[in-house]
Amino acid sequence: MSADYTCLLCGAGAARTVRYPAGTNAGAAQLGWREIALCSACGLGVALPRVAQARLDEFYRSGAYWQGIGENPPQVIHEKAQAEVRVTCCLPLLNGSAPLTVLDVGAGHGWIADWLERLLPGRVARYDFAEPDERLAAYIGHKTLTFPSARLRGLEEARPGYDLVFLNHVLEHVADPVDTTSRIARLLSSRGIAYVETPDSDYRFKDDVFPHTLFFTPAAFSRLTARAGVEQLQCVSFGRWPGSAGALERLSSAVLHRAFALSARIGPWQAQRALDRAIWRYDSTGDGIWLRWIFRRA
Numbered sequence: 001m002s003a004d005y006t007c008l009l010c011g012a013g014a015a016r017t018v019r020y021p022a023g024t025n026a027g028a029a030q031l032g033w034r035e036i037a038l039c040s041a042c043g044l045g046v047a048l049p050r051v052a053q054a055r056l057d058e059f060y061r062s063g064a065y066w067q068g069i070g071e072n073p074p075q076v077i078h079e080k081a082q083a084e085v086r087v088t089c090c091l092p093l094l095n096g097s098a099p100l101t102v103l104d105v106g107a108g109h110g111w112i113a114d115w116l117e118r119l120l121p122g123r124v125a126r127y128d129f130a131e132p133d134e135r136l137a138a139y140i141g142h143k144t145l146t147f148p149s150a151r152l153r154g155l156e157e158a159r160p161g162y163d164l165v166f167l168n169h170v171l172e173h174v175a176d177p178v179d180t181t182s183r184i185a186r187l188l189s190s191r192g193i194a195y196v197e198t199p200d201s202d203y204r205f206k207d208d209v210f211p212h213t214l215f216f217t218p219a220a221f222s223r224l225t226a227r228a229g230v231e232q233l234q235c236v237s238f239g240r241w242p243g244s245a246g247a248l249e250r251l252s253s254a255v256l257h258r259a260f261a262l263s264a265r266i267g268p269w270q271a272q273r274a275l276d277r278a279i280w281r282y283d284s285t286g287d288g289i290w291l292r293w294i295f296r297r298a
Helices: 027-031 053-061 073-093 111-119 134-141 177-187 218-228 247-266 269-280
Strands: 014-019 035-039 045-048 100-105 124-130 149-152 162-168 188-199 230-238 290-297
Touching: 027 053, 073 111, 073 162, 073 188, 073 247, 073 269, 073 290, 100 111, 111 124, 134 149, 162 177, 177 188, 177 218, 177 290, 218 230, 218 290, 247 269
Parallel strands: 100 124, 100 162, 124 149, 162 188
Antiparallel strands: 014 035, 035 045, 188 290, 230 290
């Protein structure tokens, strides 16, 4: 099936294929995915057979993926902690003191908005968000913020001029990364930046990667930078998979997870944040589990 495959980003052939890890999830079979083709040049992985964006949109609209997402208290607190890291990473790149218009794609519980309010008080002029899960979108809509917010049904409703765009764990779900990146770039203001986060080839360490269609590497992001005609400001692999370095660390990770689950229900935020960072080690770089890619218009 992959013999005639050429990379979406650099045109090279597939060096090899690996099994598509979907655990017991029936969705991968529903979309026909059995393997991942890995580019011989940039390492980009693509789920095969390829599925058109319209089919992916249909799948997400069905609610099959979103049901039950975000109900677990530890996961919600983990999401909050991740959002703080994301906003903090952008702060040094926001020049000047002019009001900021922000777009948050795949907003989840909207923790980005909370951290913008805490870390950039008085700086945000507008917060637009795109979130397909109706429950989560309603949750964001009920937040009490000092700046106006509005829900967008998709990128087609967005208008150019955003100073800060977040695309958190979205790009690995699309059919065409060049098209999506180009659309984001056209939405940026002349001073705007886009923060993109994806897994770092998570088929390597997860038993279930569904419904990821793309598997990025730093080299793949370099290719995407050129293909989409944007300027890369940062590309970093970071984070650690908990308990991945031997029996002692696995034991330590299990203890930390138990403590974190308890703190997510009754603990103060300071304890929750400290435990979350001890588990995921956001500051570690190298061969991490996530990729942070920040770009602006060329």
